[in-house]
Amino acid sequence: MSQVFKVDESASVADVQLAIQAAITAVKNGDLAVIPTDTSYALICDAFNSSAISKLRAAKQQTSDIALPISAGSIETIRGVANFSTLANDLASALWPGPLTLLTIAQDSLSWNIGQAGSALAVRVPHHEVAQAVLSGIGPSVMTGAQIVGSPSIQTVEQAQLTLADLVGIYLDAGALTQRISTVIDATTDQVRLVRKGELTLSQLRGVMPSIIDATAS
Numbered sequence: 744m745s746q747v748f749k750v751d752e753s754a755s756v757a758d759v760q761l762a763i764q765a766a767i768t769a770v771k772n773g774d775l776a777v778i779p780t781d782t783s784y785a786l787i788c789d790a791f792n793s794s795a796i797s798k799l800r801a802a803k804q805q806t807s808d809i810a811l812p813i814s815a816g817s818i819e820t821i822r823g824v825a826n827f828s829t830l831a832n833d834l835a836s837a838l839w840p841g842p843l844t845l846l847t848i849a850q851d852s853l854s855w856n857i858g859q860a861g862s863a864l865a866v867r868v869p870h871h872e873v874a875q876a877v878l879s880g881i882g883p884s885v886m887t888g889a890q891i892v893g894s895p896s897i898q899t900v901e902q903a904q905l906t907l908a909d910l911v912g913i914y915l916d917a918g919a920l921t922q923r924i925s926t927v928i929d930a931t932t933d934q935v936r937l938v939r940k941g942e943l944t945l946s947q948l949r950g951v952m953p954s955i956i957d958a959t960a961s
Contacts, residue, residue, distance in 0.1 A: 745909050747900060750779070750873050751918040763873060766913045767880035774912035775799055777889050777903045778877050780869040782842050782923040782942065783896035784903050786911065787814070790824075790883040793856045799885060802910040805892045811857040812844065812865035814886035816879030821866045824883050826850050830952065831930035837951040840870035842925040842942035857885060863931050873915060898922055928955070 748754075748762030766776040773795045775788050786802065788795035790813055800807060815821050818835050825847040827835065835845060846863040857864075867886070869875065878884055889897040890906060897903045900916040926941035926948070936958040937945060948955050 747914045750915045763876045766877045769912040776913040778915045779917035780874045781871045784889040785886045786889045787884045787886045810862045811885045814867045816875040839868040844925045844927045846929045
């Protein structure tokens with residue numbers, strides 16, 4: 744039976760801390776959790792727990808050939824799993840935490856089951872206090888939208904519960920979120936490219952790195 748914890752403005756500081764710890768403990772024990780982020784509600788699990796990753800894929804009705812994104816509470820933690828180029832590091836340092844997903848290369852030494860070997864590693868540090876606290880307590884985590892593959896993003900915990908039910912151990916309820924999507928940048932080569940438009944605009948990105956190529960342009 745899953746549990747729902749309030750982490751919105753009506754919750755006390757103590758209750759929010761209790762909720763955060765419940766999510767951390769659940770994920771460390773191999774369970775799934777749904778947490779609020781700066782874009783939508785996300786489904787998370789331990790990035791190094793193969794059983795939990797299989798459970799997450801089953802919950803999302805997702806095949807094993809789809810590479811899973813990784814999130815953490817800080818850029819320092821992401822550096823432990825991603826082989827950042829200088830350009831990727833510059834973007835991350837300037838725009839994280841925030842709605843920016845970077846496509847990078849995974850560190851060679853990692854042993855995990857998050858998708859096709861050799862595929863780009865998508866990484867992010869969300870700009871949401873609760874999400875950052877949960878992720879900081881876990882370490883590198885798979886973090887993907889709480890929706891079934893092909894469905895719209897999830898903006899309320901009630902939607903997430905209807906979708907995932909008791910497949911998830913802990914739900915953190917921050918109320919209705921404003922629908923946003925993260926901007927995706929391919930930083931796997933020296934030709935840094937915008938590959939998905941999102942919350943961060945091309946102008947904002949070029950304010951940090953003028954050389955970014957708009958690969959979304961028709």
